[in-house]
Amino acid sequence: MAKQRITISPITRLEGHGRIELFLDSKGSLENAYFQVPELRGFERFCVGRLAEDMPVLTSRICGVCPESHHLCSTKALDKLFKVEPTRVAKKLRELFYSAYYIYDHILHFYILASPDFVVGLDAKPEERNILGVIKKVGLEVAKEVIKHRAYGQRVLEILGGKTIHPTFGLPGGVSKGLNEEERAEIEKIASSCIEFAKFSIALWKDKLLPAYKELILNDGYKLETYYMGLVDESNKINFYDGKIRVVSPDNKEYAKFEVDNYLEHIAERVEPWSYCKFPYLKKLGWKGLEASKDSGIYRVGPLARVNASEGFATKLANEEYKKFYEFFNCKPVHNTLAYHWARLIEILYAAERLLELTQDKEITGKEIRTYPKSEEKESEGIGVIEAARGTLIHHYVADENKLIKKVNLIVATTHNHAPISISIKEAAKSLIKEGKVDKGILNKIEVAFRAYDPCFACATHALPGHLPLVVNVYNANKKLIRKIANF
Amino acid sequence: MKNKKLKIAIYWFGSCGGCEVALVELNEKILELAEIADIVLWPVALDFKYEDLEKFKAQEIDISLINGCIANFENEQIAKMLREKSKVLIAYGSCACFGGIPGLVNLATKEEVYKIAYSETPSTINPKFTTPQQSYKADAHELELPEFYGYSRALHQVVEVDYFVPGCAPPIESTEKLLEIAKEFAAKGALPPKGTVIGSEKSVCDECEREKAEKKSISKIYRIYEKEADPKKCLLDQGIICMGPATRGGCKARCLNANQPCIGCMGALPEALDQGAKMLSALASIIGIEEEKALSEEDLKKIIDKVADPAGSFYKFSLPVGIISRKHTEKK
């Protein structure tokens, strides 16, 4: 049998589209796999020369699914750049806003993007494996709840940030708008409802999906032994909005814990000529190629990484679920990629509980929403960090004496996960492709491997066709197309 | 054509995904869309052979809804293909309509973008200055990447566009209106006049409820971090740059409700050739105009210098459709 080449050209959202290239050897087994990001938008260059205070609105446009994470991470970098400490009310409002963002974003991913695979079925017809198929399966009542709660999350963003998509809210030293009592009461109701919905979602996972897909979840083809990174508070509890960056090793030792200001000591990025996207790794361990092990500097971020890199949640219900999660796997860290989904659902519960706590905080309707920076005509620097839904996000700016941006460095969540996603695809393909047999079911199972990371593609898209449309070309050794598969 | 299900394609180019979320904002109305239309691509995946899109006959797709700017060769090829296959082509969102924020890349050169992204950023370790290659052999495997142009264009600068839905992301009212148009098209085959822009014919100021001074004059310009903005009064009257006067409405002035200035995402007003130049004109005309007698040339320059980044402030979303749409190089 001749060597084959398979191209999977899905659309993944990192900064645009993505493509998977699989190369088979003459026996028809996988020889190598490449996950390519074929797009570059140049944010780090075109933000140079801009007003520093414009960064939260400019960087929001890196991603329209999680603009809130860029918006607030950028705002935190501005706090440092302007040497200004936000007021207590402002910090609480930002965290409230951020909790609502988590609810909306995680619901969007789980139900609209990921659930068709599990609820409708991995081997279901592509035309049924979509949100409409999910609605058929779970019934219109449940579907309406999903739609309602996703919209609830966005309603909170709109109350504070004016808009649901690309809300605008953050300023150095605070926020531009506070809450009045009427708005606070509305958000309180939303939070209570979201807690119930999160409980329902976790039950759906544990009672229906977990038993059905246990084998797949525990399958070695979907396992990667990497380092994990996430933000934690003083007691090593997960915090989305602020904290220290903690890294644990594949055998559950604390490898590092540091303030984001020192990120350059710990994180480095590599450039490969076949992708526009860089590959971050732990600097001290070094780049050992695309391989996951204790000696390799590859680490993961996102929901699974956060639970692995921490010692629980700060809220009661979420923390109980955290314990149950580890009871099930009976090991820590959990290396099974598909456990990302479970961790994501527990995070919805935590975000909803936190949202309720914050709306019941007496200070939340306070008027002191800003600290004004003292003017100084000097060059300054600011680094911000936040846990975006998809993982740790870092914004690093230098501004000149007029507070115009001079340098920008951004490390976004999906970039951290770029190497692990590549390896996950390779591992899944290796375990699935035998003797050159590639069919649509196999392709979808490869997709499942990287969909778990929720690589940031605008999720809605995947909703109606219900799958990432893939194109597969099989080439012989002479690069001649001999077979073609498309799953749509 | 009557009551036949429409074939709708939804596709993105250089974009952030916010426009897709904007479509999901239809919430339960998504089901109404599903009733009148089959979504044939959302998103379509194409490798460089395009045979999947080629399956469609000319004009077989009823509506193509496109978001994102044209940033590379692949975008351009697919845009042309979608145009040929579609009866109606719609630019959805500011990137497709005007280039959007990614259009600011036009202020730089491709070389600068590469140098910063792949070498100068402090976390990048790249001593040999490896850069992404359009064609690269990795262990005997050949891998390709689409060419990065280093500048962005709006959709209508590449193919003919029938309708425009501006906004970053388009406001829900616009998306609902679009759904009505699609329903009308499905039921009667009727369409609005070509070139229609879904939005207001008036400016954002027109929708903004803040109190505005009779006669505008700014004696000092403030940057938003410097001053507490009164949420009841016009921001321009308070010396904070707001794109309202030069920007099309239809967004209900939502950013203003969050006590933040308009940043111009709905694009230029109808008939205005260039959003940035219009804003520059409006703003410059009111700076220190009341104190003219007392101002020295030096004083005046000082006040105006507070507009520290005119290109970034006035062309945040519309540089690629500006009269001068890309950085010029003087022979020096």
Next chain:
Amino acid sequence: MASVDKFEPKILAFLCNWCAYAGADLAGVSRMQYPPNIRAIRVMCSARVDPVFVLEALKRGADGVFIGACHPGDCHYQTGNYKTVRRVILMRKLLEQLGVDGKRLRLEFISASEGKKFASAVEDFVKELRELGPFKK
């Protein structure tokens, strides 16, 4: 590569009806010598010159844009030329950001009696633009 043909810049001039246009007229009837590189458009006030005109002129092949306005305090409409002054300052800043040399936009205060000033301003502008070279390559 020394070129045989000297580069002749094209200048689009917007001249205020009440001053600079009359000044240019005076230069003409007084037979003053000045380079023929200029195409004049009469406007009722220098404030009629929208920044859009400046950009559009460059885009359509002008190498420089000349605005002739009344001296400060002399505006027929009270504050028209003050607006022009402000626009030109800001416009130059924008042009520089777009990679265009700010010298391609020139503002001169020329009264109706200053034919000589008009002639020498044009001469000087032509010289400056020759050094800059053509706007479009």
